[in-house]
Amino acid sequence: QSALTQPASVSGSPGQSITLSCAGSSSDVGNYNLVSWYQQHPGKAPKVVIYEVTQRPSGVSDRFSGSKSGNTASLTISGLQAEDEADYYCSSYAGSTFFFVFGTGTKVTV
């Protein structure tokens, strides 16, 4: 099972919107609405910002939103802020053999 494919880096100016992509296959992203997104600051553990493709945990800013089309999921960060600068990873359930697969990660620079 291959890792999900994400762009290595995305940058934007404060206040702008950016979209991160997460390309999988029909065995993971395309087959389950169980995609989650994690934000990771240096030296810290990942923190979930989106789950089940579009759902936002309580306490996470509504500037984060998620979507999916076919085998590709996306995370949009609107009104970009300095604190959003971090690494972002997608994850998908991948069935009862591989269970969970993660993306390669995107470094967001503000």
Next chain:
Amino acid sequence: QVQLQQSGPGLVRPSQTLTLTCAISGDSVSSNSAVWNWIRQSPSRGLEWLGRTYYRSQWYNDYAPSVKSRITINPDTSKNQFSLQLNSLTPEDTAVYYCARYASGRSWFDPWGQGTLVTVS
């Protein structure tokens, strides 16, 4: 709120066995509504799910195919914790190891432990 506290060595010799422990507060390792996981992160392999343990009238374990022959995850109900054992270590196993929970019927990991950098050298 649930908190996970990891402990274990930072340096392990090649061919030896790594043992890490994840102590749980705010929940029970025997909970019928939680699943307990180990995940690792390295520059070469990225984030990699390793395996899980959970209790549903009996104990269940599932492991990633990439480590299935070398991994054991055990619950310890007396101490409310769970452990990771990974044997036959090589330098490729050098990574930050995390424990993490997800709620039954869910698919996202929350919370995570603080992470333990393990170097195989």
